[in-house]
Amino acid sequence: MKKILPLTNAAIAIVSGSIVLLGYFFPGLLGGIQSTLLGWAIILAGFALLLGIFNLVMVHWKKVGGEGKGSINSIVLLVSLVLTMIIVSISGPAGTFSLWIFNSIQVPAEISLLAVLAFVLVYAAARLLTRSPKWYTVLFLVTVLLILLGSAPLFFVGEVSLLSSLRSWLMHVPAVAGARGLLLGVALGTVATGLRILIGIDRPYGG
Amino acid sequence: MTDIICPLCGKPNPPDLDECKYCQAPLKTGGFIAPPEGGDELDKLISPSGESGEPGEQEAVASTPPNLEQSVPDWLKQTEANFLDQSETTPSKSEPEEPGPDQISGQIDSLINQPPAHPAGQDNVIDDDWLASLLSEAGVNEPAQSGTPEKSAREPVEEPAQAPAEEQSQEEFPEKAGTSAEEPSEEEQATPALPVEKPAWLTSLEAASKIKMEGVVPPAEVHPEQPFVEEAAENAEEQPPEPPDWLKISAVEESTSTPPSQEAEPQISPAELPGWLEALRPSEAVAPTGPVEDVSNADIVTAGPLVGLRGVISTHPSAIRARKPPTYSIKLRVTDEQKARVEMMEELLAGEDKPTPLPTQPIITSRYIFRIIVAVSLLLPILWMIISGRQDAALPQTGNIPGVVNFTQEIQKLPTGAAVLVAFDYEAGFSGELNVAINSVITQLMNKNVYLALVATNPSGPALGESTITNVYSGLVGNTTTYNFYTNLGYIPGGVMGLSGLATSPRSVVPYSLTSDNVWAGAPLDAITSIEDFNAVIVLTNDSDTARNWVEQVGPRLRQANKPLLFVSSSQAEPLILPYYQATPSQVQGLIGGLAGGVAYSRSVGNFQQNGVWDAYSIGVTVSILIIIIGSVAGGVMKSIPTDKKKEK
Numbered sequence: 001m002k003k004i005l006p007l008t009n010a011a012i013a014i015v016s017g018s019i020v021l022l023g024y025f026f027p028g029l030l031g032g033i034q035s036t037l038l039g040w041a042i043i044l045a046g047f048a049l050l051l052g053i054f055n056l057v058m059v060h061w062k063k064v065g066g067e068g069k070g071s072i073n074s075i076v077l078l079v080s081l082v083l084t085m086i087i088v089s090i091s092g093p094a095g096t097f098s099l100w101i102f103n104s105i106q107v108p109a110e111i112s113l114l115a116v117l118a119f120v121l122v123y124a125a126a127r128l129l130t131r132s133p134k135w136y137t138v139l140f141l142v143t144v145l146l147i148l149l150g151s152a153p154l155f156f157v158g159e160v161s162l163l164s165s166l167r168s169w170l171m172h173v174p175a176v177a178g179a180r181g182l183l184l185g186v187a188l189g190t191v192a193t194g195l196r197i198l199i200g201i202d203r204p205y206g207g
Numbered sequence: 208m209t210d211i212i213c214p215l216c217g218k219p220n221p222p223d224l225d226e227c228k229y230c231q232a233p234l235k236t237g238g239f240i241a242p243p244e245g246g247d248e249l250d251k252l253i254s255p256s257g258e259s260g261e262p263g264e265q266e267a268v269a270s271t272p273p274n275l276e277q278s279v280p281d282w283l284k285q286t287e288a289n290f291l292d293q294s295e296t297t298p299s300k301s302e303p304e305e306p307g308p309d310q311i312s313g314q315i316d317s318l319i320n321q322p323p324a325h326p327a328g329q330d331n332v333i334d335d336d337w338l339a340s341l342l343s344e345a346g347v348n349e350p351a352q353s354g355t356p357e358k359s360a361r362e363p364v365e366e367p368a369q370a371p372a373e374e375q376s377q378e379e380f381p382e383k384a385g386t387s388a389e390e391p392s393e394e395e396q397a398t399p400a401l402p403v404e405k406p407a408w409l410t411s412l413e414a415a416s417k418i419k420m421e422g423v424v425p426p427a428e429v430h431p432e433q434p435f436v437e438e439a440a441e442n443a444e445e446q447p448p449e450p451p452d453w454l455k456i457s458a459v460e461e462s463t464s465t466p467p468s469q470e471a472e473p474q475i476s477p478a479e480l481p482g483w484l485e486a487l488r489p490s491e492a493v494a495p496t497g498p499v500e501d502v503s504n505a506d507i508v509t510a511g512p513l514v515g516l517r518g519v520i521s522t523h524p525s526a527i528r529a530r531k532p533p534t535y536s537i538k539l540r541v542t543d544e545q546k547a548r549v550e551m552m553e554e555l556l557a558g559e560d561k562p563t564p565l566p567t568q569p570i571i572t573s574r575y576i577f578r579i580i581v582a583v584s585l586l587l588p589i590l591w592m593i594i595s596g597r598q599d600a601a602l603p604q605t606g607n608i609p610g611v612v613n614f615t616q617e618i619q620k621l622p623t624g625a626a627v628l629v630a631f632d633y634e635a636g637f638s639g640e641l642n643v644a645i646n647s648v649i650t651q652l653m654n655k656n657v658y659l660a661l662v663a664t665n666p667s668g669p670a671l672g673e674s675t676i677t678n679v680y681s682g683l684v685g686n687t688t689t690y691n692f693y694t695n696l697g698y699i700p701g702g703v704m705g706l707s708g709l710a711t712s713p714r715s716v717v718p719y720s721l722t723s724d725n726v727w728a729g730a731p732l733d734a735i736t737s738i739e740d741f742n743a744v745i746v747l748t749n750d751s752d753t754a755r756n757w758v759e760q761v762g763p764r765l766r767q768a769n770k771p772l773l774f775v776s777s778s779q780a781e782p783l784i785l786p787y788y789q790a791t792p793s794q795v796q797g798l799i800g801g802l803a804g805g806v807a808y809s810r811s812v813g814n815f816q817q818n819g820v821w822d823a824y825s826i827g828v829t830v831s832i833l834i835i836i837i838g839s840v841a842g843g844v845m846k847s848i849p850t851d852k853k854k855e856k
Contacts, residue, residue, distance in 0.1 A: 031711065038701075038708035039715050045701035049666075093721040094673045094695060102635075102670040110636030122831045123581050126838025133846055141839055148832050151778065152803065153601045155588075155822075155829040164607070171782045179783050183755070 009205045017198045057081065146170060215511055230510070577838075584830050592823040600825035603803040605811045610774075610788050610798025615811050617743060617771040617797045618651050625742035626658045626731045630757065631668035631675070637749040637777050638671070644775045644805030645747055647814040649679040658731050659693035660741070662717060664705055664753065669697045669721060694732070695721045706760040710738040739768035747775045751783035758787050762794050771796035778802065 016037055023034030060074035084101060091097040125144060128137055150167020153159035196202040210219035215232035226233055480488075505518035513519050541549070605611050621627065629649075633641055652659060661672035673695055680690035696717040699705035708716040713735065714727045726732050735741060738761055746757045754774060765772050774795055776784050781800030788795040799808050802824055809815035 035708065035712045035715060038704055038711065041704045042699070042701040042708050042716060045704065049700055093669060093697070099670065099674050099677065102667070103674050106667065106670075107635040107638055107674075110634060111639055114636040114639075118831075119582060119585060122585065122834055123578060125835045126577075126581065127842060129839040130842025130846055133843060141835065145832055145835060148828050148835075151801075152825045152828040153603075154832075155600060155826040157829075158601050159603075172785060175782045176786055179751075180786065183783075 006203070006206060010200050010203055013203070013205060014198055014200055017194070021194075021198070053081075143170065581834055584834055585827060588826040588830055589823045592819045592826055594819075596817060596819040597822055598817050598819065600822045602810060602815075602821060603807045605807045608800065608804050608807045609785065610795075610800065611804055611807045611811065613788075614773055614775075614797030614799050615808060617773055618648065618655070618812075620771075621652070621655055621657055621742055623656045624658065624731065625655075626660060626735060626740070627652060628660045628662060628738070628741045628744045629672065630744070630746045630748070631661060631663045631672040632665050632753045632757075633668075633671070633747050633749040633777070634665070635667050635671060640777050640802050641747060641749065641775060641805070642675075643802060643820065644799045644808055645675060646679050646682070647805065647809040647812055648745065648775060648799070649675060650683065650814055651812050653680060653683065653690065653692075656692065657742075660726075660732065661693060661695040662697070662699055662709065664699050664702060664756075666698055669695055673721070694724070694726045696726070697721045703756050703760060706756050710761045710764050712736075713738060737764065739764045739770055741770065743771045743773060745773045745775065749777035749780055751776075751780040754780055754784045754787075758794050762787075766792070766794070773797040775799045775805075776801075 019030055020034050020037055023030040027034075057078065060077050063074040064071050064078065087101060088095070088098045125141060128141060146163065147167055147170060149160070149163045150165075150170075193202065197204070211222055211224070211234045212219055213227035213230060213232055213234060216227060216230040218227065218229045220227050220229075220234055224234060503517075507517045508514050508519055605615075629652075649659075659676070661669070661676070663669050663672065665671075676690055676693055676695075696713075697720065699709055699716060701708070705716060718725065718727065720726045727735070738744070744757075744761060744765060746754060748754050748757075754776060757774075758772070762772050772795055774784050774788075774797070776798065778801030781798070781804070784795060784798055785800070787793065788798045799805055802820070806815060806821055
């Protein structure tokens with residue numbers, strides 16, 4: 001049995017991947033099977049999300065039972081989860097109470113986190129030269145200042161066309177070039193990984 | 208009863224003892240077995256074969272009394288005579304008179320300084336056998352050259368020279384002679400007035416010496432040929448082992464080569480040396496002899512095998528004394544510097560056990576003050592701008608921001624009542640940045656009476672979409688009812704797979720709306736079977752990866768159907784989406800990036816609201832730039848100023 005299961009898993013993975021891949025080349029012949037397999041994968045992904053939520057509840061339930069300092073946070077999380085599930089189940093996903101919870105709690109909380117992030121980034125940039133006075137630190141700070149200067153018109157100064165052009169060039173040439181290089185590398189790696197899984201060399205499902 | 212003679216002190220001991228009861232020397236290894244009282248033991252000593260029990264041999268011994276006397280060596284006779292002289296002394300002395308150490312030493316010297324053995328000494332069969340038997344009993348290896356009866360028979364005694372034979376025996380066994388003539392030890396000398404007991408074997412020897420002294424049988428008249436021949440014949444029968452051939456041959460050669468008598472060899476005349484060689488000769492007057500140590504005042508050994516010798520190491524047990532082992536001081540010799548280092552090490556080790564208190568940080572530090580300054584500098588201008596609602600900063604122009612114009616044109620191209628798929632794939636935290644553009648786009652779509660199908664690959668997307676539709680529609684002037692010309696298809700799990708499934712068969716991926724309605728059965732979605740049936744797809748995202756997934760999974764189908772794929776993104780995702788827009792042919796037909804793009808699009812569609820957001824953003828960016836510049840300069844200056852810590856380092 002220990003030998004049969006890995007072989008079965010490998011066979012399922014190889015056949016499914018091959019059908020989905022060939023479905024792009026032969027949509028008329030394999031399009032239906034491809035859609036069915038994708039539907040199954042989407043259901044499995046949704047079920048994985050439920051498992052993640054269940055795991056989150058279990059982890060924090062154990063923390064509540066302990067005497068750690070973070071137990072109060074776990075209690076808040078569990079209470080919020082239960083209340084939200086109850087309210088959304090009753091009111092519906094698009095109900096008034098459900099949207100009120102979302103707009104009054106989740107959205108301000110996430111916006112506050114990003115605002116704190118902006119504040120931390122400014123503070124760190126101001127101290128960066130003090131902590132690490134290196135040439136690349138200076139280069140990083142100069143680039144940040146140029147992007148900021150070109151992203152919005154300076155108060156009491158207005159928009160400086162030279163700075164806007166320089167910002168546009170920085171964003172569209174060096175930044176995009178580096179990002180595209182990263183994406184190309186990621187794409188090649190994805191192709192190689194997909195082929196290895198299709199061939200059966202890599203078996204992330206075990207076996 | 209046979210006693211064992213101690214090899215060290217010479218006293219008899221009972222046979223059951225392992226050590227001498229006088230000197231505690233081991234007896235089993237080297238002790239002599241004292242002859243029992245009677246003539247048997249004497250016969251054994253005299254007998255060449257050692258078999259004294261045979262009657263024939265006894266008769267031979269009795270018939271030849273001169274042999275007995277011949278068998279006694281001179282040194283033994285001298286010792287015996289001294290012993291007898293001492294025993295005849297008066298007993299009034301507290302200690303018995305014994306031969307003094309000088310006398311014993313003289314005897315041993317006489318034994319040592321014997322002249323070389325006479326070649327014919329081998330013929331003295333009786334002496335050799337006597338010694339052989341004595342040594343065999345004492346456990347000493349018999350010398351190979353001692354005369355055997357066979358040899359004595361083959362070489363009849365031609366010389367009556369008994370003295371040389373005795374001298375030979377003494378020369379061959381000086382130690383044994385010394386041992387047999389050993390004097391009492393010091394302990395014995397210290398014993399007060401004890402009568403001297405003569406051992407039995409010594410008594411027998413005494414009798415033999417008396418016979419000699421009486422001159423019953425002078426040695427010159429002895430005819431040893433016959434008894435020796437007879438004895439040799441008997442021994443030839445009883446002792447089958449014969450000497451090897453080589454020994455016989457050598458014996459014959461020796462007998463033939465040896466002249467019958469020692470003829471005087473001619474004197475070698477001294478050579479005449481040349482003068483120069485004569486001068487080189489060492490002068491005898493300079494060093495006639497070797498250096499001689501003066502041992503006249505040294506102690507004389509009174510016990511052990513070296514008894515009587517002067518100036519040698521004493522083997523007395525008292526010489527081996529247990530001494531107290533030397534004591535060495537265990538105190539280390541260390542220098543002052545080493546002591547200082549040891550003390551320092553001890554202090555360090557003692558400090559390891561004590562917990563080091565953490566330095567208490569003051570509540571208000573320079574870093575804390577700097578944080579407060581940064582927070583106040585950022586918050587106060589932004590709050591002031593939002594509260595006042597001023598519009599002082601210049602608004603961004605539509606033509607300066609790529610993608611906004613095309614986006615506006617694509618929206619305007621949409622027919623009334625068309626179905627548009629809107630994907631809410633951004634985080635709620637980016638609502639403040641994206642809502643300016645999103646509200647304008649949704650308002651524009653509502654104004655064109657477009658049917659909105661909302662989907663999301665982000666779990667919070669459905670709520671964001673629902674909230675946005677509600678807020679936008681409620682913000683429109685004159686709308687008091689809810690907006691119903693849309694459907695929220697909800698969340699699509701699976702990421703890329705979900706998008707791929709949505710592109711190929713949206714009905715199977717999201718068959719129901721959030722309200723559990725089968726929206727695919729009614730208008731206008733009943734005419735939609737795939738993604739390209741929508742009139743446009745608008746993606747609202749803050750993540751470049753999400754945008755890439757939409758471009759890769761959905762974009763090809765839309766391009767085949769010539770349907771637009773439009774993006775509303777945050778400022779951080781804009782640079783990565785912009786190449787898709789700038790590509791030829793473009794994979795993204797319209798793009799609104801960041802707050803600036805949203806403001807520009809709002810101004811282009813006439814939906815911009817003067818709420819101070821743009822001024823707040825402008826002053827926030829300006830303050831941030833100033834903080835970074837001031838902080839960097841101050842930090843650099845402080846870094847360059849030498850402080851006490853830097854000086855210490």
